[in-house]
Amino acid sequence: MGRAILVIEDEAVLGKNIRIYLERSGYDVRVAGSAEDGLAMLDVFKPDAVILDFNLPGLNGLEALTRVRAFDSGIPVIMITGHGTVELAVEAMKSGARDFLTKPVALGKLKLLIDKAFDEKQRDSALDYYHRREADATDLASLFGDSPPMVALKNTLRQLLDAESQLQDTDAPAVLVLGETGTGKELVARALHFNGPRRDKPFVELNCASIPAQLLESELFGYERGAFTDARERKLGLVETAEGGTLFLDEIGDMDLSLQAKLLKLLEEKTVRRIGSLRDQRVNVRIVAATHRPMETLVREGSFRADLYFRLCVFQLSLPPLRERGADILSLARHFIALHAARYGKSPPALTREAEALLLAHCWPGNVRELRNVLEQAVLLATGPTIDAPQLSLSTGVTVQSLPHAAPESASAAPAASAAPAASQTLEDMERRALLDALRQTGWNVSRAARMLGISRDTLRYRIDKFGLTVASL
Numbered sequence: 001m002g003r004a005i006l007v008i009e010d011e012a013v014l015g016k017n018i019r020i021y022l023e024r025s026g027y028d029v030r031v032a033g034s035a036e037d038g039l040a041m042l043d044v045f046k047p048d049a050v051i052l053d054f055n056l057p058g059l060n061g062l063e064a065l066t067r068v069r070a071f072d073s074g075i076p077v078i079m080i081t082g083h084g085t086v087e088l089a090v091e092a093m094k095s096g097a098r099d100f101l102t103k104p105v106a107l108g109k110l111k112l113l114i115d116k117a118f119d120e121k122q123r124d125s126a127l128d129y130y131h132r133r134e135a136d137a138t139d140l141a142s143l144f145g146d147s148p149p150m151v152a153l154k155n156t157l158r159q160l161l162d163a164e165s166q167l168q169d170t171d172a173p174a175v176l177v178l179g180e181t182g183t184g185k186e187l188v189a190r191a192l193h194f195n196g197p198r199r200d201k202p203f204v205e206l207n208c209a210s211i212p213a214q215l216l217e218s219e220l221f222g223y224e225r226g227a228f229t230d231a232r233e234r235k236l237g238l239v240e241t242a243e244g245g246t247l248f249l250d251e252i253g254d255m256d257l258s259l260q261a262k263l264l265k266l267l268e269e270k271t272v273r274r275i276g277s278l279r280d281q282r283v284n285v286r287i288v289a290a291t292h293r294p295m296e297t298l299v300r301e302g303s304f305r306a307d308l309y310f311r312l313c314v315f316q317l318s319l320p321p322l323r324e325r326g327a328d329i330l331s332l333a334r335h336f337i338a339l340h341a342a343r344y345g346k347s348p349p350a351l352t353r354e355a356e357a358l359l360l361a362h363c364w365p366g367n368v369r370e371l372r373n374v375l376e377q378a379v380l381l382a383t384g385p386t387i388d389a390p391q392l393s394l395s396t397g398v399t400v401q402s403l404p405h406a407a408p409e410s411a412s413a414a415p416a417a418s419a420a421p422a423a424s425q426t427l428e429d430m431e432r433r434a435l436l437d438a439l440r441q442t443g444w445n446v447s448r449a450a451r452m453l454g455i456s457r458d459t460l461r462y463r464i465d466k467f468g469l470t471v472a473s474l
């Protein structure tokens with residue numbers, strides 16, 4: 001179950017002692033008495049680390065090191081050298097050994113080096129994600145809003161964080177964050193991570209809708225060298241990369257059914273298996289998932305596994321749409337004005353009464369993201385000390401009052417792409433209708449809708465954002 005370590009050591013007693021010592025620490029250890037035997041085991045045993053003696057009969061340690069590195073340069077190798085062979089040790093480090101020990105081997109020290117090598121390896125893989133995330137850690141205070149639904153949400157978040165800080169094991173419950181697009185689901189996921197006991201570990205994020213199912217599987221679970229044609233080197237999956245931290249699975253409702261089964265196994269057994277591996281790897285990762293899709297409907301329709309859904313929503317948080325947050329709209333607007341004014345080196349313009357009234361009346365299909373974008377544009381274009389209503393380019397002009405009638409494209413309407421355009425229709429109207437039509441026909445399945453429209457899934461997602469489309473727009 002533990003990580004696999006290959007010991008290449010011709011001194012049988014030392015080899016055995018290393019094996020027993022490391023096995024007691026939970027590692028899966030195999031010993032080979034020669035470099036030749038050890039190298040032959042690489043492909044079958046697929047070690048996570050190699051401990052390699054320098055003085056071996058036949059092929060020497062340095063040559064064996066080169067071969068291990070050629071097999072997979074990601075495997076950390078720790079060399080064991082005889083006394084007084086510092087030059088050799090330096091040579092080994094230059095050839096890519098992670099570390100070295102001199103004989104007689106202190107087993108405790110050897111284990112520390114192994115642990116350190118694994119930590120470093122995992123840290124390296126997490127670097128991209130971790131450092132980027134670390135830079136903009138999210139505080140609970142950055143979740144703006146004093147409206148009753150936002151206060152209730154923040155109280156629940158605090159309760160959850162309090163309970164977690166008392167948690168005696170590592171088994172933090174999964175959290176499902178629901179809400180329309182742009183309501184702040186990712187912000188909540190970050191707040192959960194960066195304010196909780198896992199804050200010093202990686203926050204790794206993956207959008208399940210943005211990559212094809214096969215790629216998603218290897219991104220999530222990683223693969224062994226040779227697992228498929230392009231797998232030239234072992235790759236750690238994001239689950240392993242997030243060790244000790246949080247894996248944020250955005251757009252979970254779009255996850256393929258075959259992958260859902262694997263995710264369920266991860267949640268239930270806390271293990272992952274890299275593609276092409278025979279070994280399960282124990283992991284300690286907290287899952288936060290989010291979606292704008294109606295999960296219960298997906299479950300009913302059979303496109304989302306009920307058992308996974310129940311596992312994921314041990315704890316469920318729902319973000320209210322912006323249109324239900326009352327005066328928060330204005331405080332958020334002022335916050336974004338200040339933010340963008342600072343970015344563009346301007347003094348923050350004030351909203352006129354008319355502008356405020358317009359902001360309050362708009363239905364915000366793109367929610368906080370739309371508000372943020374509208375105000376960025378308004379700040380950028382503002383020439384005086386105020387922002388007035390005409391300067392707010394609210395795309396659709398849809399108001400809360402008009403919302404029930406906001407979908408003129410009824411389910412029975414002919415596909416917009418093939419319908420003759422009405423004289424007053426702009427190109428944008430037509431495009432919006434075509435997108436909505438495809439999304440409606442596929443039950444908001446972004447992949448299928450993209451295929452139907454002949455565009456990529458990313459392009460469709462971009463356009464959904466651009467038009468601020470939500471399920472409510474259907």
Ligand SMILES: Nc1ncnc2c1ncn2[C@@H]1O[C@H](COP(=O)(O)OP(=O)(O)OP(=O)(O)O)[C@@H](O)[C@H]1O
Pocket residue numbers: 142143144145179180181182183184185186187188250291292368369372
């Ligand atoms: N309560 C809030 N306070 C401040 N900023 C917010 C708030 N909610 C959302 N935002 C901002 O709005 C934008 C969209 O938020 P976020 O990406 O978290 O939404 P989302 O629900 O995850 O969207 P999607 O479903 O499209 O992935 C971000 O720039 C975020 O910082």
